[in-house]
Amino acid sequence: MRLPVGVKVAIVAIVVMGSYSGYANYIPQIESKPPQELSLEGGNVTPAQLIKAGDEIYKTKGTCEICHKIGQKGTRAPDLAGVGARAAKAKPGMTAKAYLIESLINPNAVIVEGYPPIMPAVDKPPIALNRSEVWALTAFLQAQGGTVDVALNDIPATVGAGGGGGGAAAAAVTMPGDAKVGKTIYMGKGGCLACHKAKDIPGTPVGPDLSQIAKIQTPDYIMKKILDPKGMGTVAGFPPGVMPQTFGQTLTAKEYTDLVAFMLTLK
């Protein structure tokens, strides 16, 4: 956690606004349960508090920094510096606020030119932010050069519904494969380490580091990317057509399933 304790306490205070006993009960819970779930529903929050909460989500639970860097071009996702301002012109007839919310919960509605459609919906697993968190994050994005005017009611009530913080829904998509065997496929027959690093397995930087792939990508994306790398678009900053297109033919169904099970442990 990079934020000083004072800021964390401020967030806790926002959560339980106006309820002294709730405050007393809440602290041990939030301390013992990282990653924290932020709930601002019904809360009376200043824009500054909201931006601060959004900043923390951006750096921690949101995992945004695995793909985005603010003030840095040439990474796998657009530089978010100034996004609060340019969002006003991103889509004709759409306000900056509406565009930013859409980019988070329905990222494929508009694809920023020059980038592949690999951004996951942030209110669905594996990221699975709740409605309050999407609200705070939208304020944080608006603060990148724009005006912060997002209200909780701007975030559709369906956002994050049923996510349960990601745990329940994410657990529903487990693969029948054997992750231990999958690791041997990764290092052996698949030859993935020729181009990718993955946690303690060293590799080359020809392709992206896969150490946290299951944290930022859906099982569906990972499964399709192995079988049809071109069809899933090329990760920005990496050469197209380098990842072999032949795993669908060379791996048996069992090897493929085991490999995917291993990939899903990379988080």
Ligand code: HEC
């Ligand atoms: C797996 C990589 C990945 C992750 C994780 C990710 N993004 Fe993105 N994001 C992208 C890519 C690639 C694009 C550009 C393609 C598109 O428009 O969908 C994008 C586009 C965007 C845009 C539109 C930018 C513009 O210039 O119009 C916003 C806003 C955004 N992301 C915010 C976020 C936030 C906030 C998070 C964390 C909750 C996040 N992203 C997590 C890959 C990612």
Ligand code: HEC
């Ligand atoms: C010859 C080099 C090479 C080999 C071998 C290779 N890849 Fe890749 N892979 C790449 C490159 C380059 C990219 C990024 C460009 C792209 O998206 O096609 C990539 C992208 C990926 C991605 C998407 C990463 C992201 O951040 O979105 C996944 C997942 C992936 N590879 C998995 C695998 C697996 C699993 C294997 C082994 C079965 C494998 N790769 C073998 C070169 C390779």
